[in-house]
Amino acid sequence: MNEKREYPRIPEHIAVDVRLISLSDIPAEGLEFMSEAEMENISEGGVLFDTNHELPEGTFIELGFHFEEMKTPLFIKGKVVRSIRKESHFETGVKFLSYSIEDKELMMRHLAKAINKSNN
DSSP states (O other), X not given: OOOOOSSOOEEOOOEEEEEEEEETTEEOTTOOOEEEEEEXXXXXXXXXXXXXXXXXXXXEEEEEEOOTTOSSOEEEEEEEEEEEEOXXXXXXXXXXXXXXXXXXXXXXXXXXXXXXXXXX
16 A cells, blocks of 8 residues: 655644634634544644544644643644544544744654654
């Protein structure tokens, strides 16, 4: 099977805050949706996490990553590219849309540290 991903995925299990921005291109005015999720893996381009809430494809969200080396969460906006119902949760794939140069540097440092940790 050929790997289609542009960036390698790193398995990692941490808490992620999920905040709804808009639901499938419709602004989520008045929606107070905020949830926690359990991250399964992450890459420079996106993340896979499990949540109790269905987030339809096309939903725009903001994610807050609680990396152990950071005092405050790293926030990145993304778009849901898949959501698959599992037994008791939804497996949700998100493509990162954009983040600042500083946030990208923080993410790259974290990914390098996670790769190093998984190789030891």
